[in-house]
Amino acid sequence: MTGKNTILIKIFIAVCMLFYMDLFAQNKNDDFREKVENIKIEKLITKLELNDNDAAVFTDKYKSYSREIRALNQKRFKTYKLMVENLESGNGIDTLVNQVMEYENELNTKRQSFADDLKTFLTPKQMATMIVFEKKFNNEIRKLLKEFRRENRKKE
Numbered sequence: 001m002t003g004k005n006t007i008l009i010k011i012f013i014a015v016c017m018l019f020y021m022d023l024f025a026q027n028k029n030d031d032f033r034e035k036v037e038n039i040k041i042e043k044l045i046t047k048l049e050l051n052d053n054d055a056a057v058f059t060d061k062y063k064s065y066s067r068e069i070r071a072l073n074q075k076r077f078k079t080y081k082l083m084v085e086n087l088e089s090g091n092g093i094d095t096l097v098n099q100v101m102e103y104e105n106e107l108n109t110k111r112q113s114f115a116d117d118l119k120t121f122l123t124p125k126q127m128a129t130m131i132v133f134e135k136k137f138n139n140e141i142r143k144l145l146k147e148f149r150r151e152n153r154k155k156e
Contacts, residue, residue: 037066042136047133048126057121065114069107076103 041062045055083096118127 023139027137033070036141043137044130044133047129048122054121058118061117062113063109068110072103072107072110076100076107079103 035082041059044062045058050058067087079099083093083100086092086096118130121131130148
């Protein structure tokens, strides 16, 4: 990564942290998530060098995909939590295991469908760029949030 990219990433992270601190105080996780997603999409559009038409299509598809994945992840988490709670008693474990596996299958199907949609207007290089960018972006956000939480605990 070049020095210029490192500086841009650090600036972006600082902006995200400011958004996070403001929204954390107001307890608006959805607003924060949306702001981070919008920044992520803007960065991706720039990184992928999309024209206005492709950028609009990409944004719509990405936001729709993101909502679907988030909803499935929430369902999967709730089911997983029930599975943990019922592990000792064994009540409904078969059903819960099957449900978690079904959510996993749905997630994989959605991911593949999203990738297939994007392949209609993105090149293989753009697809690879997007995948690498998302991985780095998500890891950096996780790292920053973890660091932010750790700093807040020290202050308490």
